[in-house]
Amino acid sequence: MVNYYADNTRQHLRVWLKLLKTSSNVEAVLRERLRRECGTTLPRFDVMAALDHHPDGLRMSDLSSFLKVSNGNTTGIVNRLVEEDLIERTQDSIDRRAHKVCLTPNGKKEFEHLAQLHAQWIDDIMSPLSAEQSDTLISLLEKLTNFGVTPS
Amino acid sequence: MVNYYADNTRQHLRVWLKLLKTSSNVEAVLRERLRRECGTTLPRFDVMAALDHHPDGLRMSDLSSFLKVSNGNTTGIVNRLVEEDLIERTQDSIDRRAHKVCLTPNGKKEFEHLAQLHAQWIDDIMSPLSAEQSDTLISLLEKLTNFGVTPS
DNA sequence: GTAATATATTTTAAGCTTAAAGTAAATGTA
């Protein structure tokens, strides 16, 4: 049944399945630990990480494109984080359509804690790879970087 | 800021970010093409692929564990596919709690078309990798297979 | 045979995600 395909197609399918499985497994572990140990989620972590990297704040649309998610999606996650006093919206003084979003002091403290745990988890998960193997893996994945991204 | 971490931790973070980015990019392309060119979604494709691999049908819980998603999730996707006459539920003759799910003739025909496109897309996306590079990539990813999977 | 327990599945509530529609403000053009 699978043998229907040419050999190199089959190998390409195997590569993709392995890539997907590995990535999904790691992601599932991160989600689970964020949930159980920290009471939060990966999308929330991603938003907070983006804001931690931009201490002067980000407009909603810049935040969305940084995270590569839709504007509506960002609106929802930001709303929930604002309710919990982890981030805050401020009016852009120049453009009244725009808001800037940034971490509250509370959110910054919280994020630093999360980031440290997150780094430890990943360090642990990736520990089977030697430095050389890590470099090889990165350079192989690099080859898959620019494919069907529809040119604008 | 990133330099806060030890060198090998930083490298491990880079590996994870690259792995996540590559996998997400490929997945986004597949989702987009399934949506635009075929009017369907990846979860629906996954369910149909699972049923195509099990021509005698699967119980809901076996389908869920095969796909590694929750039972409730499977219920929703199956409901929608049943409505469109792509799959069908039949009562398990022995156990009246259980249903078996399988592709309808219509669904099988539809899936075969999707599967062929899907394989072409992946073959195309993975084409920058030589056979040897594909093997290397698989074996490096293999090293990340058994980590924090909570033992039962 | 009855009661307790376990299993198969669905339902519910909440959050994530997108595309498309809607709103408000800014910019360009006449």
Added chain:
DNA sequence: TACATTTACTTTAAGCTTAAAATATATTAC
């Protein structure tokens, strides 16, 4: 100035996802 267009953002509708609760049936213990 007025009108059209663009830009920034939110809302909506629909689907995906999970954990937890609920339902129905089967199995086990007595």
